Amino acid sequence: MATITRGKVLRxxxxxxxxxxxxxERTRIKLLYDYDISGVVKxxxxxxxxKKL
Ligand SMILES: [Zn+2]
Incomplete structure (x- = not known):
């Protein structure tokens, strides 16, 4: 799977x-990872x- 956390894809x-x-709640930070919060992926x-398993 291609990375989406680096390079021109971020643009x-x-x-x-x-x-x-x-x-x-930090602002203007890079949001790079999917996180499941009570059924909603953010x-x-x-x-x-x-954390990686
Ligand atoms: Zn954070």
Missing amino acids: ELSSRGRGTCPLC KVCKNCRP
């Missing part, structure tokens, strides 16, 4: 992949991403 995402993280920042 093509909405807001260039940046926004406000719903967990830590993008979260690197710090809040689910």
Whole structure:
């Protein structure tokens, strides 16, 4: 699977992949990871991403 967290693909995402993280509420941070919050998948920042198994 191609990475979507690096390079020019970020430019093509909405807001260039940046926004406000719903967990830590930092603004203009890169939202790169899917996070399932009570059934709703949201993008979260690197710090809040689910830990790798
Ligand atoms: Zn966060």
